Amino acid sequence: MTLLKVEGLLKSFGGVTAIADLDFEVPEGVVYSIIGPNGAGKTTLFNMLSGIYIPDEGSISLNGKDMVGLSPHKIARSGVARTFQNLQIFFNMSVLENVLVGCHLRIKENLISTALRLPMAVREEAKAKQWAIDALNFCGLGEYISSPSDALSYGVLKRMEIARALAMKPSIIMMDEPAAGLNDTETAEMLSLIRRISESGITVLLVEHNMNLVMQVSDRVLVLDYGSRLAEGSTEEIQNNPQVIAAYLGTDTNDGVIGTKTGGSHYAV
Amino acid sequence: MKRIKGLIILAIILIALPILFPNNYFITVVGTAVALHAVLAISLNLLMGYAGQISLGHAAFFGIGAYSSAILTTQHQWNPLLSIGAGMLITGIIAFVIARPILKLKGHYLAMATLGFGIIVSIILVQAGNFTGGPDGLSDIPPLALFGWTISSDFHWYVVMSTVLLLIVWLVNNLIDSRSGRALRALHGSEVAAEMMGINTTSVKTNVFVLSALIASFVGSLFAHQQAFISPDSFSFFFSIELVTMVVLGGLASTYGAIFGALVLTFLPELLVVFEDYEVMVFGGILMLMMIFMPQGLFVALENLISRLYRNYFNPPLPVPASDGENHDVA
Numbered sequence: 001m002t003l004l005k006v007e008g009l010l011k012s013f014g015g016v017t018a019i020a021d022l023d024f025e026v027p028e029g030v031v032y033s034i035i036g037p038n039g040a041g042k043t044t045l046f047n048m049l050s051g052i053y054i055p056d057e058g059s060i061s062l063n064g065k066d067m068v069g070l071s072p073h074k075i076a077r078s079g080v081a082r083t084f085q086n087l088q089i090f091f092n093m094s095v096l097e098n099v100l101v102g103c104h105l106r107i108k109e110n111l112i113s114t115a116l117r118l119p120m121a122v123r124e125e126a127k128a129k130q131w132a133i134d135a136l137n138f139c140g141l142g143e144y145i146s147s148p149s150d151a152l153s154y155g156v157l158k159r160m161e162i163a164r165a166l167a168m169k170p171s172i173i174m175m176d177e178p179a180a181g182l183n184d185t186e187t188a189e190m191l192s193l194i195r196r197i198s199e200s201g202i203t204v205l206l207v208e209h210n211m212n213l214v215m216q217v218s219d220r221v222l223v224l225d226y227g228s229r230l231a232e233g234s235t236e237e238i239q240n241n242p243q244v245i246a247a248y249l250g251t252d253t254n255d256g257v258i259g260t261k262t263g264g265s266h267y268a269v
Numbered sequence: 270m271k272r273i274k275g276l277i278i279l280a281i282i283l284i285a286l287p288i289l290f291p292n293n294y295f296i297t298v299v300g301t302a303v304a305l306h307a308v309l310a311i312s313l314n315l316l317m318g319y320a321g322q323i324s325l326g327h328a329a330f331f332g333i334g335a336y337s338s339a340i341l342t343t344q345h346q347w348n349p350l351l352s353i354g355a356g357m358l359i360t361g362i363i364a365f366v367i368a369r370p371i372l373k374l375k376g377h378y379l380a381m382a383t384l385g386f387g388i389i390v391s392i393i394l395v396q397a398g399n400f401t402g403g404p405d406g407l408s409d410i411p412p413l414a415l416f417g418w419t420i421s422s423d424f425h426w427y428v429v430m431s432t433v434l435l436l437i438v439w440l441v442n443n444l445i446d447s448r449s450g451r452a453l454r455a456l457h458g459s460e461v462a463a464e465m466m467g468i469n470t471t472s473v474k475t476n477v478f479v480l481s482a483l484i485a486s487f488v489g490s491l492f493a494h495q496q497a498f499i500s501p502d503s504f505s506f507f508f509s510i511e512l513v514t515m516v517v518l519g520g521l522a523s524t525y526g527a528i529f530g531a532l533v534l535t536f537l538p539e540l541l542v543v544f545e546d547y548e549v550m551v552f553g554g555i556l557m558l559m560m561i562f563m564p565q566g567l568f569v570a571l572e573n574l575i576s577r578l579y580r581n582y583f584n585p586p587l588p589v590p591a592s593d594g595e596n597h598d599v600a
């Protein structure tokens with residue numbers, strides 16, 4: 001069954017066309033990767049899917065429901081979670097509190113009982129805390145539960161963002177370059193984390209430059225080039241697609257990297 | 270637990286002071302002023318420290334509360350308690366109406382807009398002489414009576430204001446440590462991430478702005494009944510800056526820090542008589558120095574220092590807790 005369906009999507013910034021007439025469908029339950037060189041429009045696509053940017057044209061539907069024009073918090077309500085290429089951490093809060101923010105939509109709150117700290121509010125808080133701890137443990141961050149978030153390594157923060165997104169209990173999670181900047185051990189952990197997320201029934205939309213990881217974890221891959229679709233298919237189809245191979249300059253995919261791996265987007269999200 | 274501990278210590282101090290120093294001007298009169306300023310600083314800190322939205326016009330809401338009470342009780346013979354409620358209603362409506370356009374702005378623009386609002390309100394207080402008494406203000410504001418008990422002496426006001434302070438600290442701390450409180454702190458950390466967690470950042474901003482205005486209006490009314498006389502001077506731009514200085518001095522995003530800031534800046538002018546002429550300069554100087562050398566605030570810096578000393582001398586370093594298993598399911 002199709003979970004996410006994108007048709008005729010278009011977005012340009014001034015003269016730059018970031019996404020040009022893009023179509024694709026994401027079946028429920030898969031790991032769906034989007035690859036392409038820097039500037040191909042991957043982050044812009046995520047920003048449209050999550051409501052941060054409004055597409056110039058085209059439609060986005062989730063479970064058959066039209067998403068275009070909804071603000072990010074409404075899109076979050078329909079079960080969409082995401083992480084960011086350049087981290088968006090609540091540095092003014094602890095790790096646990098960051099993940100508790102992820103539980104926002106699941107917590108029932110009554111302002112009176114919160115302000116007076118009535119037993120009902122205390123119970124709800126305890127429940128939420130357990131959800132957040134479970135999400136942190138799931139991401140292998142059990143030891144950081146009570147740490148402040150501004151003293152942690154990049155790799156830990158990346159996983160914390162994932163824990164925060166998982167705490168939402170989403171039906172789909174979008175990850176923007178989760179392995180960028182990670183060392184080999186951390187990348188291997190990330191691979192197994194993505195697998196576990198997928199196994200728990202969440203559809204994964206992955207943007208990633210590390211081809212080893214992409215080819216190991218994906219069910220389907222979409223290749224973007226200047227905002228449009230160069231190829232789409234299973235990992236074997238993509239690896240053997242002459243156009244993809246040509247576009248990546250006779251790429252020897254054995255070194256695990258297609259395209260440039262430097263830096264990232266220069267934009268805020 | 271920390272939440273309750275701070276509150277208990279504060280309550281003990283507030284109770285002990287008048288017992289240790291009976292009939293002491295500093296304790297009752299200045300103490301009442303400290304408590305009042307502390308409540309204002311806490312309310313501003315909700316907006317500035319926690320939600321990260323600067324306001325240079327907070328004194329305006331304090332003023333709207335005070336003048337609503339004063340006008341309704343002196344010119345329309347309203348019951349003081351009713352007039353406090355009416356003041357909050359008026360303030361709430363004004364805050365709600367201006368919140369949306371103002372809070373779309375960020376940084377310097379937000380600072381300028383709130384500054385402008387504060388100045389407009391103080392000009393109205395001076396110019397609308399028929400209602401506000403103009404620069405001379407309003408006098409003969411009746412005292413407040415609670416259940417037949419008239420709050421008249423300095424000591425009575427100390428008791429009332431201390432109680433209000435404790436109540437506000439308790440409520441605000443409960444709020445901060447809840448779903449709504451985390452939502453408003455998330456705003457400060459990353460608006461885009463907050464939105465992606467399902468938080469309607471526009472409405473959270475509006476709500477915290479209105480809440481902070483309501484608290485200011487409430488103590489504004491109390492202030493009017495306590496003083497029996499008010500004039501626009503008390504609600505000027507300079508007082509807004511003084512409140513910002515209190516918050517910054519104590520440390521943004523710390524309720525007890527805001528109390529500390531209020532304490533220091535209320536006592537200083539009492540101790541140094543010369544201070545009065547240079548008040549605004551001193552506040553400006555404090556703001557600059559704090560921003561440059563101690564952006565986390567004096568209170569928070571002291572707190573960190575004390576807890577570091579405490580840890581070093583009384584507790585051996587804690588062993589690192591073992592990592593928990595990885596296979597719990599979030600679903």
Ligand SMILES: Nc1ncnc2c1ncn2[C@@H]1O[C@H](COP(=O)(O)OP(=O)(O)O)[C@@H](O)[C@H]1O
Nearest residue numbers: 013016018037038039040041042043044265267
């Ligand atoms: N907010 C923006 N304003 C202007 N141009 C943008 C903006 N966001 C992205 N772009 C442009 O759109 C193109 C795609 O960028 P991006 O989506 O970040 O690519 P990717 O994530 O694939 O590296 C780039 O040419 C980039 O310069």
Ligand SMILES: [Mg+2]
Nearest residue numbers: 042043085265
């Ligand atoms: Mg990108």
